[in-house]
Amino acid sequence: MTKKIRIINKVEVEDLDKAVELKVITKCPTKWILIDEETGQVFRGSENKEVGKMWELISKQK
Numbered sequence: 001m002t003k004k005i006r007i008i009n010k011v012e013v014e015d016l017d018k019a020v021e022l023k024v025i026t027k028c029p030t031k032w033i034l035i036d037e038e039t040g041q042v043f044r045g046s047e048n049k050e051v052g053k054m055w056e057l058i059s060k061q062k
Contacts, residue, residue, distance in 0.1 A: 007037040008061070029054075 004012040024032055029045035036043075040061025048054055 005038060008040055009037065 003015045005015045006012050024045065026032065026045070029047055032045035034043040034045070034055055035041070040059075041057060042059035043055035044058045046054060046056045048056075
């Protein structure tokens, strides 16, 4: 069963039952930015290959 969540810009999106994997294959990981539209957190790609450390938190919504 999916549920809807509201993101920062007040749009509703579906929260899936199962996780999905999103990949970025690049030679320059630090040029990539990831924004969590639910929490407002901003992450920058890092050169760390360890799962859970590939994205570095650079900004939090206040």
